Amino acid sequence: MASPRTLTLLCGLLAATLVQATLSPAVVLRLGPEVVKEKLTQELKDHNATAILQQLPLHSAIQEMCTTGFPQLGSLVNTGLKAIIWLKVISANIPQLQVQPSANDQELVVKIPLDMVSGFSTPLVKTIVKIHMETEVQAFIRVETRERGPTRLVLRDCSAHHGGLRITLLRTLSFLVNSLSNKVMSLLVPALPKLVKTQLCPVIKEAFDDVYADLLQLVKVPISLSPHRLEFDLPSPAIKGNAIQLHLEAKLMDSQGTVTKLFNNSAASLTMPTLDSAPFSLIVRQDVVNAVVAALLPPKELIVLLDYVLPELAHQLKSSIKVISEKAADQLGPTQIMKVLTMKTPELFLSQGSAKVAQLITLEVFPTNEARRPLFTLGIESSSEAQFYTKGDQLMLNFNEISSDRIHLMNSGIGLFQPEVLKNITTEILFSILLPNQNGKLRSGIPVSMVKALGFKAAACSLTQDALVVTPASF
Template identity: 45%
Template sequence: MFQPWGMVLIWGLLTISLAQATPRGQAVLVVGPEVFNKAFHQELMNQDTIKILKTLPLYEAMEKNQVNSFPLIGGLVNNFLKQIIWLKVTEASIPHVAFQISEGHHLQIRIPLDMVAGFNTIISPKLIELHVEIDVIADVHTVIDQQGPSHLVLRHCTNSPNNLRISLLQKFSFAINILANKIIDALMPTLPSLVKNEICPIIEKSFTSVTSKIYTWSTLPVPIGSNFLSFDVLSFSVVDTNFQLDLNAKLRDRGGKLIKVFKDTEGQLVMPSLNNFDFSFIVRQEVVKAAIGALIPFQELTVLLDSVLPDVARHLKSILNKINPKASAQLKQTQMVKIFPEEPPEIILKAGSVRVAHMIVLEVFGTNQETRPLFTLGIEASSEGQFYTEGDRLFFNLKGISSDHIHLMNSGSGLFSPELMGSVINEILTSVLLPNENGIFRKGIALSILKDMGFNEAKVIPIQGALLITPA
């Protein structure tokens, strides 16, 4: 099992504040109480909690407690206990795990234990059963490490007679009912300390195991084409009843070399209400931009217009004949255009919408033998973007593209106004650049953390300045 914290130097042990924390990293992983409860319950099962409950030494603990509590009447106690032939837990379950807010306004975890204890006596051959319900309650605390991120631990795992209920499942004879009541009276002060000593260490170990798994899942690399995003945990805390990890992102190549380090951006992300989501992964706009940019290679797209897009070639020649006849005259049957991005596209995320801004360079050549273009254009274009999911993979799609501003960068055929070329430039971008980039985006991005959390499908929602990914 991965141990993310190792030997830590604790310089602060703080009760979790339920106030909203402002993330300062580039991503936020939020695990809701239902998801955490499910994982925690499963971990309790993995730790053989039921088996341990069934082997609780009820008789021995009751005998010890009775003798210690009433040393002067030990003989009477022994006479009472000698009527019991056999006493043990025959059935045990943990119905559900729940979170609650304490009177001190911090988070507590409640683990209900439901048991049936059976016993035989010398006065009856029948099995007598007691229904035992006891709640174990522990406080969730954050530990601040001087050199590493904060993390969560359980403290003050305890129970009390107020959380203990024991009742007789069947009615028997008067004598057996009296004996059963004596056993109940003897178990009431015994069980809380027995459960605390035997079960609380398992509960604390299970909690640590679950938080460690979540920590590990949050730092798994996310493949982005030939690169990948890696995440480091800045803090692990509780907000309301959600478990929140503030993450710092880095873009690396396949060899692990750093490509981009993102700066802390405290206060820029407005966290949406996440009470309706079992799990959510929020990634800031700048990381989304870097991921999309990493998918798009900086390569030239070369097209022989007359051969591939003859209608576009005729449209280009017609427009140039009006605004730059010299350039138009030099366009031959092997006329060629080259397109390449000047920089990665800018992603603008707002609530419910994705806008993409492109900076593109377009070169026009008279023939495919020319080494110098007739002219070079710098194009500011925009698209509407769409994120969508299939299963646990995230996809991106550009829905159209159009030029907003066209700049003449250089020209060997005289100066002219390139803005008049807007319609044909849009045709070239739509016919050449758009399908190429959408083809790249169809590879998708695997979101393995969803499967780790137990979900098979995801949905993605643009929010202000970030992308929200949740189970479908």
């Protein structure tokens, strides 16, 4: 009997092992920098970011700098600055954003270039004096862990650095006006970054918060598996390299809204595909894929009047049974019945680039439609190739070919026999009866609405050794 000290040591080692174990999320939505950039660009437009730039209070900012920040300018310059009637942004543009990995692997840096032309009016000259201003706002996307509430992505440390600021006079005028313009530009050097931080950065943060809220709504849209549905929850976001990863829990729900299966972080393996140029990737763990297939193909019994529906197959069956027993073969009438029952849902086994599906099936042969007992019952272990492909934003699955790998005689009314004698005919029966029925149920496909919601027309799919990966069809 183990001593208390030994048990304590074993429990400690077990706890350490569990802590070190890497748990895999059920589903991962990986968003590349292009998606983040496009979403944030659109939200900045929706938040009228350029209009906010055009409303920057440049005039009051340099007046404040003149009176409080630069008293050394002298009375003559102060008098000249006071002669400015108005100073404002005439035009503003936000060129293409950039989203890049930062030096810290747990952050993304967002670079937002600003291109503006400001102008001021003064009695010293009749025309508007124009100044070109270029700067870049930088902000960081990072994961925020809170004591209460879920972990989330936030945008922090938004600022426009002086080092990236360029201010130039678009047109030289008189010596006095040029001198005044130089002083205005020197005041704009500290004033503009401050205005950007106080006026624009809050808008950028709001825009990112809306992007993140939209992404959360996007992943919560259920996937229809009529009559079931698959839903996702967001337990934790992460940043890996140049991508945002949303680690999702999954739950399978029936038509009444009852959760029938829950998939969260577990020890089940999930091989993440290498980071590539795909704008987004939806990576679905193998057990979740199996649950989806199970929802689409529940166990079912198929009853077929073989002589009416597939007369050639009925003839082949009679010939095969005659090898075992001519008396049994003679009992087969025109109303003979074939029952095919899938005992369990199909189980998929994924590998790099391909998938196999295994099924347990029982097959019963009744000589007539009035017979209560079958001639025999076979248990069949079958396998076939599972082919994933896409049509638009629909994920499609099709079973190709089928083989009877192992056949077991479960019971027999015609005496014992080697079931392998019927291997060829059972394969033909499964191919002609079971496969068309299952492929018919799979023909409607599985909608992946997030493909179009993220701005792409069609999806593509691939397989790793333990996951299904959905990406845009072309990028």
